[in-house]
Amino acid sequence: MSWIDIGHIDEVPLRGARLLKTPMGCIAVFRTAEAEVFAASNSCPHKGGPLSEGIVHGQSVTCPLHNWVFDLNTGEAQGADEGRIETYPLRLDGSRMLIDASALAGQNAA
Amino acid sequence: MTQKLVVIGAGMASGRMLEHLLNADPKAYEITLFNAEPRGNYNRLMLSPVLSGEKTYAEIVTHDEDWYAEHGITCRFGEKVLAIDPAQKVVRGEKGDVAYDKLVIATGSNPFMIPLPGHDLAGVIPYRDLEDTEAMMALGDRPGTKAVVIGGGLLGLEAAAGMAARGVDVTVVHIMGHLMERQLDEAAGYLLRKSLVEKGIKVLCQANSKEILDDGTGHVKALRLEDGTELPCDLLVMAVGIRPNMALAEATGLTCNRGVIVDDHMVTSDPDILALGECVEHDGALFGLVAPLYDQAKVLAQTLLRQEARFVNKEVSTKLKVTGCDLFSAGDFADGEGREDIVFRDPARGVYKRLVLEGDRLIGAVMYGDTADGAWFYSHIKDGSDVSEMRDTLIFGPAYQGGASADPLSAVAALPDDAEICGCNGVCKGDIVSAIHDGATDLGALRACTKASASCGTCTGLVEQVLAVTLGDDYAAPTAQPICGCCDLTHEDVRRLIKSQELKSQAAVWQELGWKTPNGCHVCRPAVNFYLLADWPVEYQDDPQSRFVNERKHANIQKDGTFSVVPRMWGGMTTPDELRAIADAAEKYNVPTVHVTGGQRIDLLGVRGEDLPHIWADLNKAGMVSGHAYAKGLRTVKTCVGKDHCRFGTQDSTGLGIKLEKRLWGSWSPHKVKLAVSGCPRNCAEATCKDIGVVCVDSGYQIGVAGAAGMDVKETERLADVATEEEALDLATAFMQLYRENAKYLDRPYKWVAKVGLDWVKARVVDDLTERQRLVDAFELSQTIYRKDPWAKEVEEKSASYAPLADLTLEAAE
Ligand code: SRM
Ligand SMILES: Cc1cc2nc3c(=O)[nH]c(=O)nc-3n(C[C@H](O)[C@H](O)[C@H](O)COP(=O)(O)OP(=O)(O)OC[C@H]3O[C@@H](n4cnc5c(N)ncnc54)[C@H](O)[C@@H]3O)c2cc1C
Ligand code: SF4
Ligand code: FES
Numbered sequence: 001m002s003w004i005d006i007g008h009i010d011e012v013p014l015r016g017a018r019l020l021k022t023p024m025g026c027i028a029v030f031r032t033a034e035a036e037v038f039a040a041s042n043s044c045p046h047k048g049g050p051l052s053e054g055i056v057h058g059q060s061v062t063c064p065l066h067n068w069v070f071d072l073n074t075g076e077a078q079g080a081d082e083g084r085i086e087t088y089p090l091r092l093d094g095s096r097m098l099i100d101a102s103a104l105a106g107q108n109a110a
Numbered sequence: 111m112t113q114k115l116v117v118i119g120a121g122m123a124s125g126r127m128l129e130h131l132l133n134a135d136p137k138a139y140e141i142t143l144f145n146a147e148p149r150g151n152y153n154r155l156m157l158s159p160v161l162s163g164e165k166t167y168a169e170i171v172t173h174d175e176d177w178y179a180e181h182g183i184t185c186r187f188g189e190k191v192l193a194i195d196p197a198q199k200v201v202r203g204e205k206g207d208v209a210y211d212k213l214v215i216a217t218g219s220n221p222f223m224i225p226l227p228g229h230d231l232a233g234v235i236p237y238r239d240l241e242d243t244e245a246m247m248a249l250g251d252r253p254g255t256k257a258v259v260i261g262g263g264l265l266g267l268e269a270a271a272g273m274a275a276r277g278v279d280v281t282v283v284h285i286m287g288h289l290m291e292r293q294l295d296e297a298a299g300y301l302l303r304k305s306l307v308e309k310g311i312k313v314l315c316q317a318n319s320k321e322i323l324d325d326g327t328g329h330v331k332a333l334r335l336e337d338g339t340e341l342p343c344d345l346l347v348m349a350v351g352i353r354p355n356m357a358l359a360e361a362t363g364l365t366c367n368r369g370v371i372v373d374d375h376m377v378t379s380d381p382d383i384l385a386l387g388e389c390v391e392h393d394g395a396l397f398g399l400v401a402p403l404y405d406q407a408k409v410l411a412q413t414l415l416r417q418e419a420r421f422v423n424k425e426v427s428t429k430l431k432v433t434g435c436d437l438f439s440a441g442d443f444a445d446g447e448g449r450e451d452i453v454f455r456d457p458a459r460g461v462y463k464r465l466v467l468e469g470d471r472l473i474g475a476v477m478y479g480d481t482a483d484g485a486w487f488y489s490h491i492k493d494g495s496d497v498s499e500m501r502d503t504l505i506f507g508p509a510y511q512g513g514a515s516a517d518p519l520s521a522v523a524a525l526p527d528d529a530e531i532c533g534c535n536g537v538c539k540g541d542i543v544s545a546i547h548d549g550a551t552d553l554g555a556l557r558a559c560t561k562a563s564a565s566c567g568t569c570t571g572l573v574e575q576v577l578a579v580t581l582g583d584d585y586a587a588p589t590a591q592p593i594c595g596c597c598d599l600t601h602e603d604v605r606r607l608i609k610s611q612e613l614k615s616q617a618a619v620w621q622e623l624g625w626k627t628p629n630g631c632h633v634c635r636p637a638v639n640f641y642l643l644a645d646w647p648v649e650y651q652d653d654p655q656s657r658f659v660n661e662r663k664h665a666n667i668q669k670d671g672t673f674s675v676v677p678r679m680w681g682g683m684t685t686p687d688e689l690r691a692i693a694d695a696a697e698k699y700n701v702p703t704v705h706v707t708g709g710q711r712i713d714l715l716g717v718r719g720e721d722l723p724h725i726w727a728d729l730n731k732a733g734m735v736s737g738h739a740y741a742k743g744l745r746t747v748k749t750c751v752g753k754d755h756c757r758f759g760t761q762d763s764t765g766l767g768i769k770l771e772k773r774l775w776g777s778w779s780p781h782k783v784k785l786a787v788s789g790c791p792r793n794c795a796e797a798t799c800k801d802i803g804v805v806c807v808d809s810g811y812q813i814g815v816a817g818a819a820g821m822d823v824k825e826t827e828r829l830a831d832v833a834t835e836e837e838a839l840d841l842a843t844a845f846m847q848l849y850r851e852n853a854k855y856l857d858r859p860y861k862w863v864a865k866v867g868l869d870w871v872k873a874r875v876v877d878d879l880t881e882r883q884r885l886v887d888a889f890e891l892s893q894t895i896y897r898k899d900p901w902a903k904e905v906e907e908k909s910a911s912y913a914p915l916a917d918l919t920l921e922a923a924e
Contacts, residue, residue, distance in 0.1 A: 004918060006915060006916040006918070007915050007916055011911075011915055012915065013654070013655055013911070014287065014655065015629065015653075015655040015656075016654075016655045018911065018914065018915035019914040019915060020914060020915050020916055020918065021914045021916070021917040021918060021919055022918045022919065023918065023919050026914065029915055033295065033296075033628075034286060034287065034288070034291045034295075034296075035291070035292070047669070048670075048671070049671070050667075050671040050719075053659035053662075053663070053667060053671075054632070054659070055631075055632040055635065055636070055655070055656070055657075055658065056655065057627065057628075057629055057630055057631045057632060057635060058451065058627050058628050058629065058631070059449065059451075060631075062631070062632035064658065064659040064667055065667070065669065067632060069631075069632070073448045073449055074448060099918075101918065104918065
């Protein structure tokens with residue numbers, strides 16, 4: 001693993017998200033609680049809605065275009081909808097957010 | 111020959127270590143003990159009960175003079191160790207050198223003092239030792255003293271509660287959104303705050319300290335916050351964290367990182383120097399609670415006796431030692447794959463419990479109000495035991511495991527007749543059952559005849575269960591739809607309870623109304639956010655993260671993720687300058703589509719998210735503001751040209767339209783609101799199908815409300831005919847406010863009026879002049895906060911957040 005510092009946790013609003021530019025496109029960084037962050041694909045498998053613009057609740061995000069809900073732990077769509085978004089290893093070191101660059105290089109972000 | 115052992119620091123960790131060592135082999139070492147504090151070992155944890163007056167200092171001393179004498183320990187208390195010479199194996203104290211064969215560093219930690227201007231004034235103290243505690247106790251001896259505590263963590267709150275118990279007027283200033291954020295989630299933090307406030311402590315969260323003010327004699331006078339607030343105080347306690355005290359070890363050349371590095375045997379990089387306690391770093395971890403330090407003490411004693419032992423860092427649990435604040439937290443809440451929450455709330459008792467599971471294991475627990483099962487949960491966390499078998503009843507604790515039924519209905523069935531169901535109105539189960547037998551077979555009827563659940567409403571679920579148990583198969587579950595899966599209450603109930611219980615924060619709503627999720631979902635949270643800001647415009651702060659993207663970004667999202675931007679054109683009027691500015695912006699930001707909307711203004715479609723703050727800044731510069739084309743709030747006020755130009759015009763319809771728009775813009779409402787003003791009954795502005803529509807006639811203004819022309823088409827109903835513009839403006843404002851205060855989220859006015867009846871609306875808005883004035887005033891109060899252009903604010907404060915957090919395309923290319 002190779003962890004890269006992508007910023008201070010307070011740069012992501014509580015129950016909000018920010019975009020992260022990577023070589024294979026943008027991924028979304030979600031902050032679900034005071035000290036809880038997730039990284040996942042920004043693109044909804046339904047019709048490509050930008051998930052970083054969705055409402056963040058519990059450990060899930062709701063797509064802003066047609067309300068599909070994704071669990072940020074597994075990336076699985078909830079309820080009746082079927083689909084999955086890629087998730088990426090992201091961890092906190094104190095207040096800094098670190099992402100695993102090797103995971104980003106290994107696969108293609110949608 | 112006995113070896114020489116020198117110990118630096120007579121604190122909790124070294125004290126425990128000495129006990130183990132002397133128990134196992136009293137003759138192994140000749141011991142010298144240094145302590146910078148002018149005393150031996152006492153139980154530092156218990157300083158808080160000493161502060162609050164529940165204990166005396168004498169009661170918390172762990173090792174007294176006799177103990178040290180009995181064990182032949184040479185005490186050098188009140189003497190600091192200045193240096194260590196590892197080559198000569200000598201320790202240099204303030205009063206002379208001591209040679210060692212083995213050395214133990216147990217220097218604890220230093221409280222961190224934020225380097226604010228004025229942090230070195232007299233009366234600014236940390237909370238670490240007996241001297242600090244005595245300074246706080248002294249404050250209580252003088253009447254009318256004030257203290258400020260910076261830091262809403264464990265230490266800060268114990269300091270605050272202790273001083274408050276001595277009659278000091280205490281304010282806690284905390285930088286994060288809720289108290290003890292490292293141990294508690296928001297819900298528990300909310301309950302904790304509530305208990306502290308009940309003790310008379312003031313709590314300011316999200317408060318940034320800026321400067322400590324001097325009273326002119328070098329003593330603290332007040333704390334000034336970033337927002338300019340001044341908090342006068344006689345004593346300022348900083349409890350914002352600790353840093354391992356490793357200066358001595360560092361100067362000695364021992365390997366240090368954030369703390370003094372030790373291995374599993376508690377040995378530093380020098381084989382004859384060992385260390386333990388808050389000064390060390392073990393496997394990347396630092397320490398701030400005693401439980402792991404006691405494990406270290408055991409291991410270190412064994413290492414000194416050449417026995418094999420290894421330190422393993424286990425999960426810790428936290429309790430707050432403030433009487434009446436029962437909280438417990440253990441384990442881990444931070445990010446991770448595959449975690450699940452189980453939440454339980456009992457609003458009536460002020461209880462909140464949350465368990466965090468990962469796979470089949472419990473990894474974290476937070477509890478407030480009822481912490482009796484804390485130890486049981488903690489043992490499951492520590493042991494990593496498989497809890498899948500009892501998953502469904504886990505949260506009810508050990509009492510529910512092994513057979514006992516957790517079915518709520520059978521629990522209700524088992525209640526005796528004199529069990530109280532509704533606490534507010536003192537209604538017991540027997541009263542409800544006999545009312546049901548007398549024919550009250552639904553909730554509404556029961557409320558009417560027994561008052562059960564008619565006040566605060568939190569027992570509604572229980573009353574329904576009594577109905578279900580009593581009626582059996584005849585019971586029809588209530589048809590009223592709950593807000594969503596997060597909660598059993600309807601929108602109407604939530605609105606009513608937010609008002610009657612004076613709930614002023616989201617955390618208060620989640621807890622007091624028994625939400626089943628930690629912070630709602632995309633369905634309920636925007637509704638609750640609106641209800642709170644509509645009812646408590648001054649106290650509640652709007653939460654952008656509880657809004658749909660359009661309202662959060664002040665632009666409409668498009669199917670390709672771009673946005674549309676619609677500047678306001680007051681009453682549909684524009685000027686060549688405005689049109690030029692729009693044209694310039696469209697060119698500068700490559701706007702692909704410019705459309706004239708159905709609302710008499712211009713829409714720029716296809717703007718990239720990152721360009722939003724820039725295009726707004728340009729439009730702002732030309733004097734234009736957001737048209738809120740995205741808002742559940744005032745959209746447009748359409749007008750016709752009116753009597754200035756039209757040969758049939760009776761009044762200044764354009765002028766009135768502009769006045770209405772200027773009065774109502776920026777306010778949030780349950781759904782969007784559109785107005786129109788036509789200059790005569792020919793109605794060119796289509797006023798008779800709007801939420802509020804005014805038709806001008808010779809004698810004045812006909813005000814219609816509750817029209818629709820979207821998915822339903824419906825003509826407005828006449829609210830009133832008035833003679834003056836001023837009255838027309840007031841009626842529109844009062845109607846808007848009544849709608850804001852009462853309608854269900856996402857009901858347009860025509861749907862809401864159909865529910866309450868036009869007569870109900872007329873009675874308040876038209877006939878009752880006092881109520882009309884109250885509505886107008888309430889609206890104006892709210893508008894002092896919300897009648898502002900969101901673009902300007904966004905450009906000023908949040909521009910950066912529209913750009914990506916970081917760009918890794920370059921790094922990865924390396
Ligand atoms: C831009 C505009 C169409 C246009 O180009 O003319 C428009 C565009 C949208 N309308 Fe509209 N409506 C527009 C005038 C209207 C009108 C006519 C009017 O305002 O005089 C109506 C009928 C009157 C009414 O409001 O009932 C109208 C009835 C709706 C409805 C149905 C509302 C209802 O209660 O029945 C929706 C859906 C909703 O709000 O839930 C809707 C929703 C939408 C949304 C916001 C859909 C969405 O959620 O993304 C569209 C955004 C398009 C976009 O990508 O930006 N739009 N929409 C008009 C903007 C007016 C303005 O200047 O602000
Ligand atoms: C008010 C308060 C309440 C607390 N409540 C709890 C609680 O409820 N639960 C919990 O688990 N923990 C609690 N803690 C934390 C707990 O007290 C500490 O984790 C523990 O005391 C650390 O032990 P230690 O031996 O490492 O350091 P300390 O107990 O701080 O001992 C270190 C000693 O070394 C001395 N020293 C430092 N440098 C030198 C030097 N150069 N020469 C000589 N002597 C030196 C210091 O004077 C000090 O006496 C609380 C702490 C405080 C202050
Ligand atoms: S009528 Fe309104 S909501 Fe429907 S496509 Fe047109 S703009 Fe979109
Ligand atoms: S694009 Fe995400 S739900 Fe349709």
